[in-house]
């Protein structure tokens with residue numbers, strides 16, 4: 001098969017991997033990788049939600065370079081598309097489609113870079129490709145993958161999320177939880193007989209609004225943030241509500257200890273039941289790290305920047321502990337999750353060369 005980066009992106013786009021149907025796309029990628037000599041393992045944390053781990057090469061002296069991307073895409077949204085989201089339509093330099101920028105272009109470029117080196121990896125530190133399911137909506141696929149033995153080792157990691165080929169040295173972490181407040185129901189005409197759960201939640205929200213992280217601003221990422229994003233409770237205006245629930249989204253920066261922070265929230269919301277449903281550490285590599293400097297050279301970049309979004313790296317780093325990590329891919333971050341999402345075809349081709357240069361660098365040095 002002699003596909004170039006754009007036509008491979010188009011092939012990947014045609015798999016409609018909207019939140020839960022990654023299997024066919026994963027099989028397609030796995031099959032190619034096997035043909036190129038990779039040892040391929042698949043993992044499904046749930047029916048049809050398939051991740052792929054493919055490796056080639058390996059040495060005792062140096063761990064492989066990991067290239068990772070997700071196979072799922074977000075739904076089309078409420079607005080009508082003017083292009084077919086799943087056929088790979090082009091117009092000028094633009095390749096349209098759901099997932100073109102976020103991030104099948106990145107996956108395609110990684111696959112082609114892997115193909116270019118397939119004959120040169122066997123006596124080298126090698127590479128490992130990690131193609132995940134279920135990144136959108138909480139990095140669930142990578143969380144499950146990190147609990148398996150499939151990831152093996154890696155010495156550095158490239159996350160192919162959309163950055164317009166600009167290397168980003170990390171991103172914030174996040175903690176998401178629900179806090180449920182219990183009360184006692186009563187007739188609305190006799191509130192003194194009940195205990196109002198909404199009042200408890202409201203007081204808690206007020207306390208949260210003036211929460212002080214007591215954290216120093218990170219030089220690039222700034223300060224941690226918090227947002228109370230949901231509030232629900234009550235079943236009728238003439239009832240004293242016996243339950244109310246809020247949803248809280250905290251974004252952390254390097255240096256913030258999640259355990260210590262959660263302890264503070266638990267004591268601040270002592271009367272609530274806390275359910276932490278997502279806990280992902282920040283991702284950060286010093287711009288002065290040798291490998292990162294090399295990445296910057298290859299990309300002709302200078303200023304250290306970080307991504308605004310989360311990535312699978314937060315989970316993969318639980319296994320690849322402490323390895324330098326760059327977020328670097330051909331997509332346009334501003335196009336992610338948009339109607340009529342597109343990617344620059346020039347950038348897709350460019351990213352193959354960038355990944356190739358970084359693999360070459362890794363296996364030589």
Ligand SMILES: [Zn+2]
Pocket residue numbers: 070102103135161162
């Ligand atoms: Zn993405």
